[in-house]
Amino acid sequence: xxxxxxxxxxxxxxxxxxxxxxxxxxxxDYSTRSQWLRAAVLGANDGLVSTAxxxxxxxxxxxxxxxxxxxxxxxxxxxxCSMAIGEYVSVxxxxxxEYAQMKRESEKRAGGGAADAVEDGGGDKESLPNPVQAAAAxxxxxxxxxxxxxxxxxxxxxxxxxxxxxxxxxxxxLVVFGWLGAVLGRAPVVRSxxxxxxxxxxxxxxxxxxxxxxxxxxxxxx
Numbered sequence: 106x107x108x109x110x111x112x113x114x115x116x117x118x119x120x121x122x123x124x125x126x127x128x129x130x131x132x133x134d135y136s137t138r139s140q141w142l143r144a145a146v147l148g149a150n151d152g153l154v155s156t157a158x159x160x161x162x163x164x165x166x167x168x169x170x171x172x173x174x175x176x177x178x179x180x181x182x183x184x185x186c187s188m189a190i191g192e193y194v195s196v197x198x199x200x201x202x203e204y205a206q207m208k209r210e211s212e213k214r215a216g217g218g219a220a221d222a223v224e225d226g227g228g229d230k231e232s233l234p235n236p237v238q239a240a241a242a243x244x245x246x247x248x249x250x251x252x253x254x255x256x257x258x259x260x261x262x263x264x265x266x267x268x269x270x271x272x273x274x275x276x277x278x279l280v281v282f283g284w285l286g287a288v289l290g291r292a293p294v295v296r297s298x299x300x301x302x303x304x305x306x307x308x309x310x311x312x313x314x315x316x317x318x319x320x321x322x323x324x325x326x327x
Contacts, residue, residue, distance in 0.1 A: 146286040148188055148243045152250030153282065154305045156180040157275045160254050161268065162312035166320030168264040174255065181251035189244035196236040203233055253278045272309065279305040 156177050163176040257274035261267040283301030287294040 145242055145246045146282055146289070148192075148246030149250035150279070150282045150286075150301060150305075151188065152181065152184055152247035153253055153275060153278050154250075154308050155184055156251035157254040157271060157305070158308045158312040160258060160271060161309045162316035164264070164268055164271075165313045165317040170258065170262055170267065173258050173267070177251065177255045177258065181248055181255065184251060185244040185247045188247045189240040192243035193236045193240035196234050196239045200233055200236060250278070250282070275305060275309070276302065 159180040160173045160177045164173050167173070253274050254271045257270045258267050261270055279302045280298050283298030284294055286292070286301070287297035
């Protein structure tokens with residue numbers, strides 16, 4: 106369909122036409138969006154929650170701004186690398202399995218027409234996910250999420266105010282990410298947002314509580 110449109114049509118009209126087509130087609134499978142939703146929305150949510158929990162946890166025993174910022178930055182770098190590597194390995198493994206399946210199907214069809222089998226296989230390959238793109242998207246999304254608590258804590262010296270700012274910023278971001286994931290996937294908005302919000306709060310609370318307990322009862326941190 107896109108090839109029949111004129112080159113003068115801008116990207117906004119193309120997106121509107123695509124959305125209209127999906128609304129008119131009741132059989133549209135929204136699960137086809139799962140690849141990029143998982144890499145983007147969930148990656149950003151992971152970066153947000155894990156980095157905020159690290160910063161709040163360290164903040165439970167070290168009240169200095171520098172300690173919290175360095176902890177958050179280390180979490181951002183380590184998390185982005187981990188997400189990128191994990192996504193690359195996961196998608197590449199999926200790709201190997203699908204290539205093997207396509208090869209078996211092509212060999213079965215080769216008896217009736219080898220040329221058709223090769224042509225069909227080439228069309229299928231174009232629709233397969235790209236491991237490098239998935240890894241880059243996952244790392245970028247994680248970094249975007251991790252920047253929220255980092256920016257919230259970067260310019261506040263007062264300890265209690267800094268912790269409150271981090272929690273408030275993370276709360277808003279959790280609601281936004283939950284809402285965005287629900288809208289893009291056509292899932293229940295309230296339930297999705299509430300689930301993401303409660304999960305983020307729980308992660309920060311558990312990290313803060315356990316770190317505070319260990320730091321005050323059994324470990325001396327200089």
